[in-house]
Amino acid sequence: xxxxxERLLSYEPTPYxxxxxxxxxxxxxxxFDWANQNPKTWETILDFVEDRLVDANGMPKGLYFYGPFGxxxxxxxxxxxxxxxxxxxxxCEMEYISFADLISEIKARFGPNGNASEFEIEMKExxxxxxxxxxxxxxxxxxxxxxxxxxxxxxxxxxxxxxxAQSPLSKLSVDDHARSxxxxxxxxxxxxxxxxxxx
Ligand SMILES: Nc1ncnc2c1ncn2[C@@H]1O[C@H](COP(=O)(O)OP(=O)(O)OP(=O)(O)O)[C@@H](O)[C@H]1O
Ligand SMILES: [Mg+2]
Numbered sequence: 561x562x563x564x565x566e567r568l569l570s571y572e573p574t575p576y577x578x579x580x581x582x583x584x585x586x587x588x589x590x591x592f593d594w595a596n597q598n599p600k601t602w603e604t605i606l607d608f609v610e611d612r613l614v615d616a617n618g619m620p621k622g623l624y625f626y627g628p629f630g631x632x633x634x635x636x637x638x639x640x641x642x643x644x645x646x647x648x649x650x651x652c653e654m655e656y657i658s659f660a661d662l663i664s665e666i667k668a669r670f671g672p673n674g675n676a677s678e679f680e681i682e683m684k685e686x687x688x689x690x691x692x693x694x695x696x697x698x699x700x701x702x703x704x705x706x707x708x709x710x711x712x713x714x715x716x717x718x719x720x721x722x723x724x725a726q727s728p729l730s731k732l733s734v735d736d737h738a739r740s741x742x743x744x745x746x747x748x749x750x751x752x753x754x755x756x757x758x759x
Contacts (some may be wrong), residue, residue, distance in 0.1 A: 565594060568606045573642030574649065580656055584638035592635055596753040604747050605636070609643055613747065622688075622720035624746040626728050630755030633724040634692050640722065641690045654688035659707075660697045666706055680706075684713045687720070694725045699733045711738040715745055722746075 561569075573588050594602065604623065607613045613621040623640075625633045641656045648654070657665075662683065669677040683689065689710075697703060714721055721742070725732055729739060729748055 562599065562602070564599070564606050565602045568602050568609065571609055571643045572646055573639065574646040576645075578642070578645055580638055580641065581658070584634060587635045587638045588642065589636075589639045592632060592639060596631075597751065601749050601751070604749060605640060608640070608747075609647065615744065619718045619745075620720050622746045623722045624729055624742065624748045625722075625724045625751050626726065626748065627751035627753070628726060628755065630757040631751045631753040632756065633751050636751065637690055637692055637722060637724050644688060648688075652687040653685070654690065655683060655686045656690040656692065657683070658692040658696065659694045659703075662691065663697065663703045663706060667702070676709075684710055685717075685719075688722065689714065689719070690722045692724050694723050695727055695732065704733075704735055704738075708735050708738045711741050711745075715741040720745075 569589050571589070577585070589605075604613065608621075608623060611620075613623075615621055625636060627633055638656060641654070644652075644654060666677065666680050666683075669679045694707070699707065711721070713719075723742075723746065727733075728750070729742055729746070732739065734742075
């Protein structure tokens with residue numbers, strides 16, 4: 561096996577039950593079939609886990625996984641989350657949430673006088689934010705606005721975003737303001753393969 565992939569697989573996921581959708585609770589790099597993936601994918605994830613993924617200015621970079629339905633993007637994101645919780649969970653704040661849930665929670669908890677809720681502030685400030693399936697809901701004006709606020713805040717504060725989407729970033733239906741920042745904030749990784757749900 562490739563040496564870097566082997567090293568990535570040696571990172572243990574947290575043994576604890578953490579807040580993750582039931583479907584992804586047991587996902588790990590070890591039960592992911594890497595056969596279709598480009599070595600750049602595991603090399604970049606390894607750099608991320610080992611805290612080496614920074615841009616030319618030394619700002620930490622996140623990851624943007626994209627590819628068609630059912631190829632394992634959420635599997636990889638949740639596997640990475642479990643490893644990160646194990647490695648840094650005691651010293652860093654991190655959260656895994658689907659974009660659809662983030663939007664509905666923010667809508668439900670919007671504070672009085674239109675102020676951002678505690679929940680929104682808390683989510684914005686997480687050291688690591690794992691945002692699953694950004695294209696699952698149509699980016700309405702409202703969702704696009706919330707997303708833009710998150711990207712802006714996290715860009716300004718050098719906080720990592722980890723995102724999965726079906727579309728490449730160039731085609732994601734977000735404001736160009738957010739897109740431009742995300743290009744700088746994330747390494748883009750194309751996940752390849754067939755839809756595993758179709759067998
Ligand atoms: N390469 C893979 N190795 C092992 N299991 C996989 C792989 N790809 C997908 N799966 C499994 O197939 C199912 C679908 O994968 P997943 O939900 O990660 O797809 P996705 O790329 O996030 O799709 P979508 O864009 O529809 O959200 C999951 O149960 C996942 O564990
Ligand atoms: Mg998914």
